[in-house]
Amino acid sequence: VDKQVVDVLIIGGGSIGATIMIALQQLGYHTLLVEAKPWGSQINPDFDARTLALSPSSQRILDMLGIWDTLQEHATGIEFIHVSEQHQFGAARLHAKTHDPLGYVVEMQHLNAALQQHVPHESIIAPATLQSLCLETATAIIQTLSGACSVHATLIIAADGTESMIREYIQLPATVKNYNQHALVANIGLEEAHQHKAYERFTPYGPLALLPISQNRMSLIWANASERTHCLMTLSDTAFLQALHEAFGYRLGRFTKVGKRFSYPLKQVLMPKQAKWPVVFLGNSAHTLHPIAGQGFNLALRDAASMAQCINQWGLNPNMLQQYARLRHLDQQVIMRFTDGLVQLFGRQQIGAGWIRAIGLIAFDNTPFLKKILARFAQGFGGITPDLVCQIALSTKEGKL
């Protein structure tokens, strides 16, 4: 069996595994990434139709890591957010200050392409999967197409997604909440320009978001009970656009086209304890959120920025992981509760609940203080902010990385 020794082994080369890889390589750590799918398949437009709403703090992290330069041309700024509820009066609005967007929208394929450009190919084993893991010796057996290899690492980062196999291996518990919903994702063509406006609309069946992307297209994320999503997936394009108009109205003019529709099951997965030396969980494996508030990747990116900062400051040891957990606790708790709270609040069907929410939206719209606090956390500036968000480079020895 082929044997390798590295500082950090990352299992899972999704957006979060690739980001932490880039940060650690920039810090000079010998890092190896193992990904189950063929490397490069993630940049196929048919691979993943998701778009991501990136918060300003995420933009800063990607910028500090040198990734934003490649991604920028594919990013659409959000200048206005409109939140409303179907069949209710009242709405909340957030406006951007001049030249300071509230966030950016990027398609997953472009994010993955930008990340992959920055990951050195010799540090990747793909397609390959983790076969076994020995915590005592910090050794992983990796199955590749040409056979098995053994990797000894000082630290192992589990970025292997919601259904993390490593979580099972090392028997750390996770609480799982099944929303019994699926998110339908598709691109929608518009008759009129979107003017960089994003919309979140709560319907009796579930929330829908329309995010502006290039060429007068909006990216739709529409959560519904699983059976209803299934029906929406099978409608003709015309019938589908009609159903979307019934839920959303005509605020954006007439919808002219719908692209290929994809659906994703929605559940919340949370690991109360996200590390057991020498393994630490990052991204969807540590916390998977409902996409209602578009916070999953943003939160995980701040985790990754903090982890790189902790490793830089304390090195690869159990104390570093304790410092990391301490730094990330508040931000994770606030974002997770906020996201789940929105799902519960707008999921209530009792008589009068709609009125209370409508009054809440109006009150929120007229309370700059509340807007400010919420915007702070939603934009990624709440809790203890990672250095990269404050535009402080990871390594001060050689200046900006």
Ligand SMILES: Cc1cc2nc3c(=O)[nH]c(=O)nc-3n(C[C@H](O)[C@H](O)[C@H](O)COP(=O)(O)OP(=O)(O)OC[C@H]3O[C@@H](n4cnc5c(N)ncnc54)[C@H](O)[C@@H]3O)c2cc1C
């Ligand atoms: C519909 C939808 C919309 C969303 N919108 C937003 C948004 O607007 N903003 C936002 O911030 N977030 C959003 N999110 C959340 C965001 O997509 C996730 O937070 C993010 O993709 C998590 O990335 P990850 O790298 O942790 O996990 P994943 O992308 O799941 O990557 C895990 C990787 O690990 C690999 N893997 C798994 N097991 C193994 C193994 N045993 N060996 C080797 N490799 C393995 C997999 O092949 C995969 O590539 C949305 C999610 C959904 C579903």
